[in-house]
Amino acid sequence: MAYIEGHARDQALLLPASVEDYVGADNPVRFIDAFVDDLDLGGAGFLRAQPKATGRPGYDPADMLKLYLYGYLNRVRSSRRLAAEAIRNLELIWLLRGVRPDFRTIADFRRENRAAFKAVFREFVVLCRKLDLFGRELLAVDGTRLKAVNSxxxxxxxxxxxxxxxxxxxxxxxxxxxxxxxxxxxxxxxxxxxxxxxxxxxxxxxxxxxxxxxxxxxxxxxxxxxxLTDPDARAMVAHGKVTIGYNAQVAVDAKHSLIVEQHVTNACNDMGLLAPTARAAMEVLDVERIDAVADMGYHKGEDIEACEAAGITPYIPRPHRGVNVSNGLFPKERFRYDPAADAYHCPGGQVLDTRYSSVTRGHVTIQYSNPAACAGCQMKALCTKGRWRRVNRWGKEEIIERMAERLAKRPDLLVVRRSTVEHPFGTIKQSMNQGAFLMRGLEKVRAEFSLTALAYNIRRAITLIGVPGMIRAVQA
The missing domain is CATH 1.10.287 (Helix Hairpins)
Structure with missing residues (x-):
């Protein structure tokens, strides 16, 4: 039995095949084409959005943006590889109409239009909002460490x-x-x-x-x-290992795990990043109130206070950290606060009512103790290694206590957070192979991650609605 054979390469075809025939109606490149053509590139901040009246013609920024979106959707981010794909890839030949920019032109476009990529990301978020792909009720906020170009x-x-x-x-x-x-x-x-x-x-x-x-x-x-290689990169601990990189923050809507807001920083931890990230997401979603769940790495009193002031209801588990916990001693949670008496009741039944106030960086902290009771307490060995136990209380600790009460009523939110926010991170790092940056400098890696997050959202939205549905939404 013979095999299926193609035609001879040197055979002339009477009716040459059209490139259009190689791009199906449900091919994602058709949505990329429609989406970019509908954008106001000048308003987004792209350079040379209007061609010059004189001189040698340049490449259309729309074509360059289409090239990058295709590359980030298909695990191709290098400017040299994108230049090669523009020559041999039929989907790109169709998308760019045969235009073949060299790798330097491709690299310069990404470098020169750093801020504009964030604007395009937000335009797509607005499109998803019109399609009702966001629940606009619950955000999962988290960060991940991505490797920089620095050993x-x-x-x-x-x-x-x-x-x-x-x-x-x-x-x-x-x-x-x-x-x-x-x-x-x-x-x-x-x-x-x-x-x-x-x-x-x-x-x-x-x-x-x-x-x-x-x-x-x-x-x-x-x-x-x-x-030395990337001056903006920092040594960060991720899963017990030190990575020289950046901290990528995302706010993910719980309905379909779509990224609402994203931002890259070189802060080595997540403390203080919840409120600004959630506020930016609220602005894009056009809501006045929203719930936000995050892991214990975001637990910071001032940030929680800022969330409540902005209409954000935070849900963050209290971290079990500190010298007492590591030494196997009673954690602070074992001490019950009595607001009427402004005192703590310890596990041994004693009252810690001696108070000492201090101010650090403009924030008041009150220290509670009872040296006399600790001196004769039989549980002292389980409570402290010092002469007596001290319990510190932030001046606005009631904000943290309210949040703990809310979380106790909705413990399922921690499971929802994990399943919601790990979806984009897993897809970006594993399926899209974008767990490390190619560019150097904070502003440049922010542009990179804007493209990465946009590509993830496009991929996710197409899965939910399909290419024809997304094209109709753009053209509506």
């Missing part, structure tokens, strides 16, 4: 440099002592050893001088660390 060897902290300088000083002292011994002729070593040691000493002094300069830069910046 761990090219990141230096104050502690690492101090350790290196101490080691360098010890080696210098050893080399100089050995050199002095050779000069006295005690071991009979020749000039070869002297020359080798001289080279080592010169190189070590040069490295030490560079390290001292880096340490000076760290002290001036107050960042505590410095990255």
């Amino acid at each position: 761990r060897a090219r990141n230096f902290s104050r502690e690492r440099l101090a350790t290196y300088l101490a080691s360098a000083d010890a080696r210098l002292e050893r080399y100089l002592a050995e050199l002095d011994q050779i000069d006295r002729g005690e071991d009979g070593a020749g000039t070869g050893r002297t020359d080798a040691l001289g080279t080592k000493i010169a190189r070590l002094r040069e490295q030490r001088q560079a390290s001292v300069a880096l340490l000076g830069q760290i002290e001036e910046s107050a960042e505590g660390q410095i990255s």
Whole structure:
């Protein structure tokens, strides 16, 4: 039995096949084409949105944006690979109508239009809102660490440099002592050893001088660390491992796991990021009130207060952290607060009513204790390793207590948060293969992540509605 055979490559066709025949009605490139053509690129901030009256014609920003959206949807982000795909990929040949920009032009477009990509992302969010793809009731906010173009060897902290300088000083002292011994002729070593040691000493002094300069830069910046390849990247801990990268924040609507708001920062943790992220999402969703759930990494009193003031009802579990918890002692939750008496009742039945107030960074903290009761308490070994136990209370702790009561009534929200926010992160990192940035600098990686989040949302919306439905929505 014969195999199915194609036609000869050098055979001339009487009726040449049209590129249109290779792009089906449900192909995502048709939506990309319709979506970009409907955008106001000049209003979004793209350069050269209007062609010049004179001079050599340039590439249409619409074509360049279509190229990038196609690439990010199909795991192709490199400008060189995009240039190659524009030549050989039939879908791109159809989408760009045969235009073949070189890789430098492609790279320059992404670099020059950094802020405009965020505007396009928001335009698509508005489209999804019109299609009623958002529940607009519950947001899941989370962050993930994405690797930067900077190795761990090219990141230096104050502690690492101090350790290196101490080691360098010890080696210098050893080399100089050995050199002095050779000069006295005690071991009979020749000039070869002297020359080798001289080279080592010169190189070590040069490295030490560079390290001292880096340490000076760290002290001036107050960042505590410095990255040489990408100065904006930071060392961050993710799942017990140190990553040199950025912190990508997203607010995801719980209805269909679509990203409402996204932002990239180089903050090493998530504290203080809930309120600004949720507020931006509320603005895009055009709502005055919304619920927001996040993990314990966002637990910060001032941020929770800011959420409530903005109409955001936060749900964040209280973190079990601190010296007492790590030492196996009673956590603060075991101490019951009595608002009428303004005192705490400890697990041993005693009252902690001695109060001491302090102000740190403009925030009042009240310390409660009862030294006399602790002195004779049989449970002291389970409570403190000091002379007596102290319980600190933030001046507006009732805000945190209200949130704890709300969360106790809706514990399922923590499960909803995990399933909602892990969907985009898992898809972006695994299916879309975008777990690391290609560009350097905070503003540039923000542009990258705007494209990534937009590609994820397009992919998700097409899954929900289909390409024809999305095209009809754009053209309506």
